[in-house]
Amino acid sequence: MRGIDPAPEPADLTTQRASGVPYAQLSLTQVRRALWDQQSGRCAYCERSLRAPDRDDHQTKIEHFHPQSSTEWTAACSRESGASSPNLAPVVWSNLLLCCDGNESARRAFTCDTAKGGVDICECFRNPKSWGRGPLVSIDGAGRAFPVAGLPAGAEEVVERTLNLNADTLVAARFEIIRARKRQIAKYRATHHGLTAHARSTLAARFREESFTAEFGSTLASLAASLSP
Ligand SMILES: [Zn+2]
Numbered sequence: 001m002r003g004i005d006p007a008p009e010p011a012d013l014t015t016q017r018a019s020g021v022p023y024a025q026l027s028l029t030q031v032r033r034a035l036w037d038q039q040s041g042r043c044a045y046c047e048r049s050l051r052a053p054d055r056d057d058h059q060t061k062i063e064h065f066h067p068q069s070s071t072e073w074t075a076a077c078s079r080e081s082g083a084s085s086p087n088l089a090p091v092v093w094s095n096l097l098l099c100c101d102g103n104e105s106a107r108r109a110f111t112c113d114t115a116k117g118g119v120d121i122c123e124c125f126r127n128p129k130s131w132g133r134g135p136l137v138s139i140d141g142a143g144r145a146f147p148v149a150g151l152p153a154g155a156e157e158v159v160e161r162t163l164n165l166n167a168d169t170l171v172a173a174r175f176e177i178i179r180a181r182k183r184q185i186a187k188y189r190a191t192h193h194g195l196t197a198h199a200r201s202t203l204a205a206r207f208r209e210e211s212f213t214a215e216f217g218s219t220l221a222s223l224a225a226s227l228s229p
């Protein structure tokens with residue numbers, strides 16, 4: 001999971017909200033597409049690639065960071081949703097994210113929004129849309145995700161259980177990326193007569209750049225950090 005650079009909200013959403021259309025009756029075609037573009041086609045939480053929402057077989061889900069069903073409304077809920085009141089939270093752009101189906105079709109090992117359900121994590125986590133561009137998790141050499149420093153107490157519980165970001169399939173997919181990139185580093189080392197400080201920073205810059213758009217981008221961001229002097 002990494003910070004999402006918020007794009008301007010689609011005009012369609014502004015208009016519908018101004019007319020007082022409740023979330024259940026919103027037309028979401030433009031919203032879904034704008035979220036997909038904004039997130040470079042990846043799930044906001046696990047960073048799996050998502051099929052474009054204009055395809056019939058897309059499996060994207062619109063997630064509310066501050067849940068629609070939540071009965072809580074604290075200062076953190078207002079800050080993380082970006083809504084001034086609980087009744088606006090379901091329809092403000094800053095509270096909307098696009099997610100994968102969270103293994104819903106497999107009916108087990110749910111992840112992301114499907115695992116989170118109506119749990120309110122505003123106090124113990126941060127909305128990727130309010131976090132800036134950096135990762136919210138770091139990935140270790142085995143492919144496991146851990147919250148980065150600066151997240152509130154309780155963030156580890158969110159990563160591990162509420163969002164289940166260390167589900168076997170996700171860890172295995174990240175580990176595969178780490179293996180492939182390590183082979184790339186070894187090849188670079190062999191053809192450039194060693195891994196000089198310059199070579200390390202060149203590779204780190206390349207991985208960091210890719211992390212903004214690649215599937216499981218946080219894995220690349222963590223590899224870049226490990227290469228940086
Ligand atoms: Zn996901």
Ligand SMILES: [Zn+2]
Binds near residue numbers: 067078
């Ligand atoms: Zn909340």
